[in-house]
Amino acid sequence: MAYTRTVTEPASPRPTPGRADGIRARNRAGIEAELRAAARRQLAEVGPAALSLRAVARDMGMVPSALFRYVSGRDELLTLLIVEAYTSLADAVDEAHDAVDPADLHGRWAALATSMRAWALANPHEWALLFGSPVPTYQAPSEQTTDPGTRVSRLLLAIGRDAALRGVAGSAPFGPATRAADLAAAATANLISEPDVTSSGMSAVTLANGLATWAMLVGAVSSEVFEQFGPQTIANHEAFFTYQVAIGESLLFGRG
Amino acid sequence: MAYTRTVTEPASPRPTPGRADGIRARNRAGIEAELRAAARRQLAEVGPAALSLRAVARDMGMVPSALFRYVSGRDELLTLLIVEAYTSLADAVDEAHDAVDPADLHGRWAALATSMRAWALANPHEWALLFGSPVPTYQAPSEQTTDPGTRVSRLLLAIGRDAALRGVAGSAPFGPATRAADLAAAATANLISEPDVTSSGMSAVTLANGLATWAMLVGAVSSEVFEQFGPQTIANHEAFFTYQVAIGESLLFGRG
């Protein structure tokens, strides 16, 4: 069937009705790309809370109402930007992570953390959009943002899983082991029963350590990007970050 | 001279020119209090980015221009709120902390962390104002915000100092001790030479552990307040927070 169809159809390339290759479709794709680019520029310039449709239109040299052909309103523009930002962050982290020998668990964690910080410092407003205070009146649609938004944390948990598989995962990082295990079990009750997890040999403690490491990493980066310590408190942010990465390392893999 | 003047002045209490006890002064103090209260209500309702002078005036039943008698503009209102929020947070933490036996270092840290989280959950918009992304176009005047803004972190460092004085401070929490010490020294170079610190017997590692614990605590609270994990990831936020507090504990005091 498929074969016959292919044969009967004309070989010469011409615009097929309904297909996405007419002049309009090509233009549309082009404008959509321009829109994304302009939105990113605006976001980088004024930040998430001050982002406006009109400014984006101005940046594109268009009239504001024209944008409604491409986007249903300001909220959809924000969603677009969030997905783009998550993707950009995760791509950057993936690239750094994938350059490391998969057997080098410590190196993979360091690459993840370091590239995340670098991305955040290069894109502070994007970082604020993803990890800062929520934008007033806007609620991100989880169907679209969950998947790209969890790429990096899933990668972090995968490193923890690999450590568990090799028997080098960190144990309870404090106090009586039973208490830590109880807390970890309570905190991760939702995750621990997922197929991914059950098949991976991760304990609740390994999961909890991974999640805590993630929260710590986000906190470390945010404290630097948002300048939560004053200008004089931390003498060397890079050294302090490295210090915190090492703490995370000892959480993930136990004390070296 | 001063004596003569005091004697010649009438002893009876009556409104003295320039003193703050006429009808106007009393009213003024009352309105200033109302203004603060209305601003806090507005902040709690709409969040920092959407806060407006006009809404505050409406809340007070006044005309917007009237507020300019009390405040030079929107930015001063924000500064007011920031100072109030820092103070409210620090008061809450102090109260919880001071209820604990000073010799109980672990208990003091737990009280600090727990009360900070409780305050944040009760006042999420205030938390966002202090620890979320910066408000666009607004820059906090450090002369006014630094002091109240560092009360809690200074308290945390004081707990670390007390641990150091008693010889129970946590050591380098990872890897080769020399590397940790080098990183800590680089990160804390500005603080380590302050009189408070030099006289206290705190090492760079103790300082760095305290600062890292602070960043971790802020990160843990923010991740919960801003719902950075989706709604289903963490089954029991309280347990997860306790887990993270215990990690901080082992940073501050070494492994129990």
Place this chain on the structure above:
DNA sequence: TGTACATCAGTGAACGCGCGTTCACTGATGTAC
């Protein structure tokens, strides 16, 4: 290949909104003598 009609992209004007801030004003409170 040519023509009539349908679809789509972008324009331009307009809407109603809330914002921060200014300004001249009225009436009450305070001060000097």
Place this chain on the structure above:
DNA sequence: TGTACATCAGTGAACGCGCGTTCACTGATGTAC
């Protein structure tokens, strides 16, 4: 104690601004026959 004047609190109108969104429109692109 009484009067003339100065200070202050709050009003009301107005300014210019940028915002999101709607709507009727023109002209180009695509479709059917």
